[in-house]
Amino acid sequence: MKRFVPRMLLVPAVGTLFLWMIVPLAMTIYFSLISYNLMEPGDHDFVGLDNFTFFLTDPSFYTAVINTLVLLGSVVVLTVLFGVAMALLIDQPFPGRGIVRVLLISPFFVMPTVNALMWKHMMMNPIYGVLAQLWKLFGATPVDWMTDHPLFSVIVMVSWQWLPFATLIFMTALQSMNREQLEASRMDGATYLQQVRYLYLPHLGRSIAVVIMIEAIFLMSVFAEIFTTTGGGPGDASTNVAFLIFKEALLNFDVGVASAGALFAVVLANIAAIFLIRLVGKNLDR
Amino acid sequence: MASRVLCSLVLLLGVTATRVSHAETELVVATVNNGHMITMQKLTKFFEQANPDIKIKWVTLEEGVLRQRVTTDIATKGGQFDVMTIGMYETPIWGKKGWLRELKPDAGYDVNDMLPAIRSGLSVDGKLFAAPFYGESSMLMYRKDLADKAGVTLPERPTWEQVKNLAAKIHDPKAGVYGICLRGKPGWGDNMAFLTTLVNTFGGQWFDMTWKPQLDTKPWKDAISFYVDIMTKYGPPGSASNSFNEILALYNEGKCGMWIDATIAASFISDPKQSKVADKVAFAQAPTAVTPKGANWLWAWTLAIPASSAKVEAAQKFIFWATSKEYIKLVGKEVGWANVPTGTRKSTYAIPEFQKAARFADAEKKAIDSANPTDSTLPKSPYVGVQFAAIPEFQAIGIAVGQQMSSALAGQTSVDEALKASQLAADRQMRKAKYYK
16 A cells, blocks of 8 residues: 555656657557558558568668668767867867857757858868869879768768767866866876876766766768768768668658658667677676 | 626627628638739738728748649648639649649630640640649750851741750850750659650650550660760769759859750749849740750649638639739739749730740740640550659659669669669559559
8 A cells, every 4th residue: 555655646757758759659550561552542452561571671681781880880980089079179178168169069059951051062072172182282182972982971970069069068068077076186296198088087987977878869860961962872871771771761751661761770779779888887887 | 796797798799790790701721822823912902902891811922732632632622711822733633633623714714815735734634724824835945146246147936956056155164164954863844844845755655545555665775875975974963963953043144055854944034133144145935856846845823722622702803813813914014924823824925025034935936835735755654744643653663764864864773774673663653553553
């Protein structure tokens, strides 16, 4: 009786959350097992795993999965590395620190499509872009980023956008750094790099884990940057799973195949998340 | 306290009573965010003044989002929109499915004034399913000064060989001029719109009469090889991600010697406020190779009514107002003759103020008149459409093939490999949609 009343009182809240989660999931699973195309209003026959087979036998499927993982991994590595570096850089007070912090955070608020178009037209354009001008200044032929290195270009755009997020988290974490310990270590003759390795990084361990997990969740579904710049191409060089679902299913208004693709993306995200949590989680229990 | 509550209740009742008795019809219009539509929204007050019992509510969306929302709404009979902005791609598909209400204009509307090519692209079995407020074709826009310097004059309807020769002569990357700029960004409405017209004029088609994709046939190989060759030799770098906006920026900077694209581009490149080479451009019809059929595309943005709509009369009133001769004159008077929506009516081209403001009008009308969506390929085709096939599967097929073509242009695959992969992708989609086993 003592535990019954509190549990009953929790039922409305937990129940709502459960419904919120289970109804869309159940509908997606249902749609993935039937033949449902918005353009063909007819019977929605049960077709078993046909939608999954169609999605998984797409010639670009394997490339899309590899591209997704490469994109995810590269952006995570770049943002964590440079994020820690930036946070350490602006950790000490200096004149104008407030303004510098605001400027460093701002790229995160730019909309993904605006971000992508700005990089494509202003920076990376091989004729009039800033990078092209820079290359010409040194007498080299400008690189055609979008055509020759499409996935790398997308990685650069997404990293630039997510770097402020990582910097912000690490910056905040560094506020709670034990300054006395740092001073003591300096007096004991520790170099800056030793301080970073033995004091700063362990302290930042938890926030690095948080950053990795949040980025992993969001970067799985990078779409706007690819759609507005390379269109998944050339070929399928910059197609990721999200773009593949768009290409195979959404353009066709095929709800069945789109749901099958979405479920596959969920499975992929879960595998990546488990792997990452294992990797980082080992360090958290210290 | 009680009297205050009573007062407010009476007021509320009064307000609702007046609203109910007013019987005002509200039309929700879904539209694309282009210049002509923004103008139309500004001029809506004229319509509402003439029709006080109708109020217009605008929902403006970007093209891709609009297409998705409107398609989902009409397929699931959502009833969210009373008037929809759709293109020449959706109209034949949805008209055939019975998703659109047939439009029956009165004599005052003068439906015979509509350009015949546009009208046929928006009708199924002679029934008109959407009214056009903007139409376009494609044509060749080239730098007269560079052609004169090279000593070449292009005829009104040049061949692709002549175009290639001129591109070779005016290509001068050191001076910052590239011989020819063409679309390369993957997309069924981006590079594939242009490439389909190229394949048409080389004598090819998307599907034969049994709906089998034809991407492994000789005309496709000839057309795409020609495209990759001319762009590699005389095109600007980065072409594989260039579409309309990118090339417009290049052309306005004077970096392109020639460009084949939508006729509306002509209005931008000859506007001295936007273009550095405004007075140096000349126009010709889109080039041909084996056949003139399908060499220039046809597109229209239109207004249509979903079949399940309950406000058909009010919706038709609005649609006929927005696509009438009077509306065109209204735009000319209120906004300017250079901003008049073109490509819909013969009478627009006869207005002297418009002719003066639009130097390209003659070439545009000629281009639109020569396009025929029901007969744009050398061998007979089962589909309707010049630069697309009006079947629901085309969007997915278009982007898959577009990606392969972009890859061939970028030099990452050979033309043969790209066409083989495209044929496979198209075959997969057609098989899934049960066109054949």
